[in-house]
Amino acid sequence: MKAPFTYFGGKSTVAAEIWSRFGDVHNFVDPFMGSNAVLLNRPEEQWRDGRVETVNDIDCMITNFYRAVKSDPSKVAEFADEPVNENELHSRHSWLVNKKESLQASLEGDPDFFDAKIAGWWVWGMACWIAGGFCSKDGPWIVVDGKLIKRTDGDTHGITKQIPHLHGDKGVNRKIVNMKAQGIVKQIPHLRNDGMGVERKGVTLPEGGDAGDGDQGLYAWMDALSERFRRVRVTCGDWTRVLGPTPTFKLGITAVLLDPPYSDPERCDNVYGDGDSMDVAKAVKEWAVEAGKNPELRIALCGYEGEHIMPPDWDEFKWQAQGGYGNEKKDKSNINRFRERIWFSPACLKPSKTVQPSLFDGA
Numbered sequence: 001m002k003a004p005f006t007y008f009g010g011k012s013t014v015a016a017e018i019w020s021r022f023g024d025v026h027n028f029v030d031p032f033m034g035s036n037a038v039l040l041n042r043p044e045e046q047w048r049d050g051r052v053e054t055v056n057d058i059d060c061m062i063t064n065f066y067r068a069v070k071s072d073p074s075k076v077a078e079f080a081d082e083p084v085n086e087n088e089l090h091s092r093h094s095w096l097v098n099k100k101e102s103l104q105a106s107l108e109g110d111p112d113f114f115d116a117k118i119a120g121w122w123v124w125g126m127a128c129w130i131a132g133g134f135c136s137k138d139g140p141w142i143v144v145d146g147k148l149i150k151r152t153d154g155d156t157h158g159i160t161k162q163i164p165h166l167h168g169d170k171g172v173n174r175k176i177v178n179m180k181a182q183g184i185v186k187q188i189p190h191l192r193n194d195g196m197g198v199e200r201k202g203v204t205l206p207e208g209g210d211a212g213d214g215d216q217g218l219y220a221w222m223d224a225l226s227e228r229f230r231r232v233r234v235t236c237g238d239w240t241r242v243l244g245p246t247p248t249f250k251l252g253i254t255a256v257l258l259d260p261p262y263s264d265p266e267r268c269d270n271v272y273g274d275g276d277s278m279d280v281a282k283a284v285k286e287w288a289v290e291a292g293k294n295p296e297l298r299i300a301l302c303g304y305e306g307e308h309i310m311p312p313d314w315d316e317f318k319w320q321a322q323g324g325y326g327n328e329k330k331d332k333s334n335i336n337r338f339r340e341r342i343w344f345s346p347a348c349l350k351p352s353k354t355v356q357p358s359l360f361d362g363a
Contacts, residue, residue: 005126007035015041021348022255027052030257031239056235060104063236068119070229073222079120107236249296259302260284292345299345315344
């Protein structure tokens with residue numbers, strides 16, 4: 001299964017290797033869930049039999065989406081089921097940014113709270129947006145008296161703005177049109193017709209069926225995600241809140257996936273939105289080294305080559321990430337995808353015989 005939105009740093013390409021190192025554990029914790037690529041690629045026999053799974057993220061939009069699709073998938077699909085429109089994209093972007101503070105507080109204070117409208121509008125916007133920055137306060141555009149205007153005082157605590165092109169197919173599968181000939185240099189929403197966005201084709205359901213295309217595919221996709229997350233605990237807040245003894249090794253052997261924002265200065269800025277930080281990875285590494293001494297914890301720490309110096313009993317796994325808008329440099333070289341590393345703690349299982357997946361597998 002896949003998330004109905006693209007996300008910087010997803011690990012679907014290498015999820016099979018991660019699960020081969022974790023094994024069939026009773027408990028799984030992911031403090032930086034993002035698109036939940038690893039959870040969604042867990043072998044089916046390992047999650048349909050009463051396993052405990054906890055995912056967390058400090059980004060309230062991500063957390064709200066998964067809570068909402070877990071509890072009311074049809075309503076989320078209803079709000080996400082819209083064709084692309086420039087004015088709609090900008091107005092929803094601004095509206096969502098203004099909702100973030102209260103949404104964050106509600107999600108952190110009530111483990112059952114969700115907002116289906118925010119979830120549907122957010123995933124629709126994510127499907128229309130290129131790279132990071134959607135729903136972040138990082139741009140010159142602000143709303144004044146109901147109108148979107150550009151600040152001239154140099155303050156960038158507003159929103160970014162992208163211009164869609166409305167010629168072509170209907171909906172989020174619309175093709176990208178070269179706009180340079182029209183004198184437009186701003187970005188356009190991500191509308192490739194080869195399977196991106198909330199109407200992506202060929203979604204595999206847990207039962208092995210196919211979600212189909214268009215509206216019915218979208219609703220079936222949300223239903224499938226709802227089924228997958230039926231017993232998953234989705235929390236919102238700081239990463240440390242789900243790594244204490246109670247949610248981890250007190251429940252038995254626990255697999256912990258640590259995929260924080262990388263601290264390497266070579267990565268793109270603001271790819272993780274308002275929750276981005278270059279400092280988190282260091283604290284996460286320190287926690288991992290200490291926690292890795294516990295034989296009840298199987299830990300996978302993600303980062304770039306040279307970012308972390310780990311103890312000699314940790315195993316370093318090299319892999320090659322896909323390209324993509326989020327981590328692509330201006331010169332199109334995108335060399336960081338060759339620097340991806342995962343460090344596995346001593347309690348993890350021995351390396352598998354898994355062959356490096358194709359770059360075209362997963363998203």
